[in-house]
Amino acid sequence: MTSFALPASLDTRAAPALHEALLSFDGHALTLDGSQVENLGGQCLQILLAAHEAWAKHETPFAIESPSDALAAQWSAFGAPPHLLSPQGDPQ
């Protein structure tokens, strides 16, 4: 299980780096640590959602763990599927 800490800022500027980072984990079970996230924009949301789909396709575990309050709030403000965030840190 690979773990990756999401940066504090996930705005449009952070999108290319996030995309690249996620691609580099392709094929590995992945846990994203969301505890540091302070903001989340549409571009990064889209990348996280696409990543989730990609991992699901290969049936590899993928989870965003311990989301910060800010991340959880923005996630729900976007109307994104709540089950993708796992507060308990249990990926599957």
Added chain:
Amino acid sequence: MSADDPFEAIKQTFFLECEELLTDLEASVTALTFGDGDGETINAAFRAIHSIKGGAGAFGLEELVRFAHVFETYMDELRSGRKTCDETAIRAMLHASDVLADHVSFARGLIPSMDEERSQTVANDLRALMDDGGPVGAAAPTPGPSLDPIEAEFDFKPVMFDFGDTTSVPDDVTPEGWIITFKPHIRLYETGNEPALLLRELARLGPCQISLDTSELVALADLGEPSACLSWTIELDAPVELESITEIFEFVEGECDLVILPKGNSAAFVEESSAGDVDIAALLAAATAPAPAAPATDEVDIQALLAMATAAAVPAPAADAPAPVASVTPTAPAPSAPSTKAAAPSGNASAAAGGQASIRVDLDRIDKLINVVGELVIQQAMLAQSVAECGLAASSTVKVGLEDLEQLSREIQDSVMAIRAQPVKSVFQRMPRLVREVAEMTGKNVRLITEGEATEVDKTVVDRLAEPITHMIRNAIDHGLEDAEGRTASGKPKEGTIRLAALHRSGRIVIEVSDDGRGINRERVRKIAIDRGLISADANLSNEETDNLIFLPGFSTADSVSDISGRGVGMDVVRRSIQQLGGRISIASTPGKGSVFTMSLPLTLAVLDGMVVRAGGQTLLSPLSSIIESFTPKEGDLHRIGARDWVIRFRDRFLPLIDTGRVLGFAGPDAPEITGRDGIAIVVENEGGSQVALWVDDIQGQRQVVIKSLETNYRKVDGISAATILGDGRVALILDIDALVVLGRQQANQSEFKIAS
């Protein structure tokens, strides 16, 4: 700030735009103050506020957005005619525009703190004005969904786009909610906007059910290229006006697909719209067609749509105002298609004004260019001198070519200077606010008239004009204008007038600040000057000389130190700052009629017209602006006073004579006295308009030179303001006449002291 950071760059551009928008706002409000405004003026003010709010929203400047929102809502009331634009309204606008400017300055980091209390007070005043005569929905936070009985009566009529005809606008009430479908294009992200912020703004209107549509989401591997695959459907359960929703999205106009439908009746409309995009486009084209500035068919101006919707609305108390049925931004151009930035914002007055194309250039780049051009001019002069020394015939190709080169380099220099030239408008526009504030503090009625705002002058001069003008206007209101009773008693209109004018005169810019007040009280000025020991009790001064006493350091005519002026640092500070710009200030006053302060400044600080002179074996340059006359004295014109001081006879007067070479230390103490050398006297005018004569060895001619800072390249030298490089490659020092006079006086005092001891 990093220039590499595109977001920071966009933010800086936003602030620059804010500056222009605030100027437009000020102009509109000023026009209204003078009764010159009409509906379009109010519209222009509204657009300016709206544009600031929109941009601020994109950058998350919440305080600014909140205030702008209240202000904008109020302006909307005015432009829709629901509230009348009377004196109270204009006063509220003036206050609000000041606070808005403060908010922008604060967000930009130009002022350290924001007067929240004032902001609140002004915002509350605006709300109070709106509430006066019925609550306004958009001003206050909208309550949640209400179980109003009107729900049952609400009958949505789908095809109601003929805004030109008021009768076809349904007399329905605002629906109980809205369904908003929002699909950002990639451009939305690229321009620094963020759906998260827009969704948050929507959530502010009332309870929202947000559902995310990921059906167009592409594979992760394909997301390397920026793309926008997400869209949202928002169910807003609040009976807000359509306008509150569309204004949230106005700044992403053309950068997203947006459909707003009233809740509960969407089926009917969806059916209508599902007939195809063509229908919607046609519908919208029809709706926008009457608008004079209808944009290209594939882009719909929400603003125009709304303006018409509002105009068409049956006048009624705000809360009951019928909402337009629906607003749809069309499937705007494909994300990559538009090459221009989705049409200029409608609030951008500069674009509307003349359609002049302009670019923003970093000032450093221009300065660099000016510097290089300065070097070119010097190099060209040096080359010309070398060629002249070769003794070539005047018709030789080298000489002819050189003359052409000279012509060209002069043209380049002029053109470069023109790039830096800025209208003084940016400074003048700040003054109405100042006048208002000072007038309020002093309880006087003041009207400010500005003239010649388009007069252009070098940017460095413009930047440094604000302070002296501010000071002069404060003084004019505080000391110059009488209070209302005083004015009535002397048969003048109650309202005092301050006139601020700029004009070009013989290669310089002249700024005049005049008032129609009481004029200078010469008796009092004279008494104060005597009391403070500035002049002797028996001094015989002309009216002009008496008037000019107010420029002496430490002189203040106010009986009491007021908040506004009269700290005793008034006019001498003004004169000092103007002199530092190479300018002069004078005053003309008529008792009972008013005073005129006139300052004259060079158009640029980069070049200088000067007289090349030699003194003590050195080549020096005296600024032409301060030279009155030069002459060769006859024997008997020079008289020695005391041990070392000299005076010279000039037109039946005696002027102090300053031995330039000696004062600057070029000629040693052993150098022969003035009478032992041939020389020329240059009569110059120093601070306060008094004249002195400079003694120089000879005059070499008049020349325009490029100013080089001595302080930057060497260090400050007393009596010298800057340096330049002459054609022969030598450095010539530029005389600081005022400092030279002071220096001469100090040295004279010292020598007297030596003799006395």
